[in-house]
Amino acid sequence: MAFAEGIPGERGQYNGKVTLLVVLSCVVAASGGLIFGYDLGVSGGVTSMDPFLKKFFPNVYRRMKEGTKISNYCKFDSQLLTLFTSSLYLSGLVSSLFASTVTRVFGRKASMLVAGVAVLIGSALGGAASNLYMLVFGRLFLGIGLGFGNQSIPLYISEMALPKHRGAMNIIFDTGVGIGVLIANIINFCTEKIDGGWGWRISLSMAAVPASILTIGAIILPDTPNSLIQKDNNLEKAKRVLQRIRGTNDVQQELDDLLKASSISKTTKDPFKKILQRKYRPQLVMAVAIPFFAQMTGINVITFYAPILFRTIGLRESSSLLSAVVIRCFNVGCTFISMFVVDKQGRRVLFMLGGIQMLATQVTIGGFMTALLGDHGGLSKASAYVVLVLICIYISGFGLSWGPLGWLVPSEIYPLEIRSAGQSITVAVSFFFCFLIGQTFLAMLCHMKAGIFFFFGGWVALMTLFIYFFLPETKNVPIEKVEKLWKEHWFWKRFVGDEVDDSIYKLDK
DSSP, rough: OOOOSSTTTOOOOOOOOOOOHHHHHHHHHHHHHHHHHHHHHHHHTTTOOOOHHHHHHHHHHHHHHHGGSSSGTTOOOHHHHHHHHHHHHHHHHHHHHHHHHHHHHHOOHHHHHHHHHHHHHHHHHHHHHHHHHHHHHHHHHHHHHHHHHHHHHHHHHHHSOOOHHHHHHHHHHHHHHHHHHHHHHHHHHHHHHHSSHHHHHHHTTTTHHHHHHHHHHHHOOOOOOOHHHHOOHHHHHHHHHHHHTSSOOHHHHHHHHHHHHHHHHHSSOOOOHHHTTTGGGGHHHHHHHHHHHHHHSSSSHHHHHHHHHHHHTTHHHHHHHHHHHHHHHHHHHHHHHHHHHHHHOOOHHHHHHHHHHHHHHHHHHHHHHHHHOOOOOOOOOHHHHHHHHHHHHHHHHHHTTTHHHHHHHHHHOOOHHHHHHHHHHEEEEEEEHHHHHHHHHHHHHHHHHHHHHHHHHHHHHHHHHHHHHOOOEEEEEEGGGGHHHHHHHHHHHHHHHGSSSSHHHHOOO
């Protein structure tokens, strides 16, 4: 059985180098990752703060203080509490589908601008919330921002970067996610100590900082050459931008490929209908499977609820928040490692290594907690810190693999004519399962107890096998030429077949 490892013997590379404009574009765009990560991290932290629970979720607070009457695994089981966390993802799901049209018709920058403004509004509402309605409306606006941002930003980075640097550049987005969660955990740890019980307001409003960076960047930075050709057919402007971001005047080969891809995309009236065609079956499957599997790693369980999880096993409020900070440091560190090796070792190797590491630690954590944590009481301090170490190892595996690659791979596999639709499907599926897991996790924890780790471990085993058999290697392949990989893959060639036009995707030797 042959597995596609790229385009054999042909790595069509364009002229250019890493320019300051590309770096600035990627850093500003990655502030969207910072927003996503911050919102992921902040909600789990504030929902473990007593003043926040007393004000908005008094029943949960009362149940938490009832001591031994309620199972350790069920103290935080509240549909209202999970609605606060997961409403953001339902809003993101719906808005990501609208973002596809905005991104295609008005450009990547337009969607990034909408994202920045929506998050500014959402963070203001959250910080000023006086009742549950304001709190949830703030989360809905944050969801709109994340829907537009997560749909457009990975595309923006992939289209701005050179093929040989695309992996590292795109992982900047996920690095932003990891740093955002880390910053949220640190801020939660500090604000929890503020006298008067209003520290949660600072936590919820600080998302405005990266949102401001994204908004300003979306105004002053250029749109991608791909987008300029697709929406305006402005070849001269596209060529000038391409020359600026590549740092050379010799960009004709890359410009020709962009024009060919654009000529195909202009025949597409409805990209969502187009992606359902048989020849786009591999892209459609990946658009659904990769974000689905990324959520089924169980990572958002750890990210949303790490402080709650550590309080479940017996750590105090401050200790649980500090433990969440330690976890994110491991994640960010491994994401940086992934950034430096992804364009050398490839995507598939990192998926395999990360999958094996996550599976081993989830099974170990599940067994450990099954043996030592019952419905009442807590773990010993030493045992709690063993769980912390195991979770750090688990999250390191995620930081090497599904964390960054779950965003990178979908952004680089779609041809231009279905790119905005494909990325919208990826984001919508991601948000749907974020919502579903966010809404059901506390109830699952209550009923499945430590078995929750075996549940997600089974999914990690399945997704690792899926990557091994069905995902071709995309490292160093120009984004407008990735489609040829499917034709040469042992399984997907039966769907794509001869429908890929070799005259369009032929690589220069």
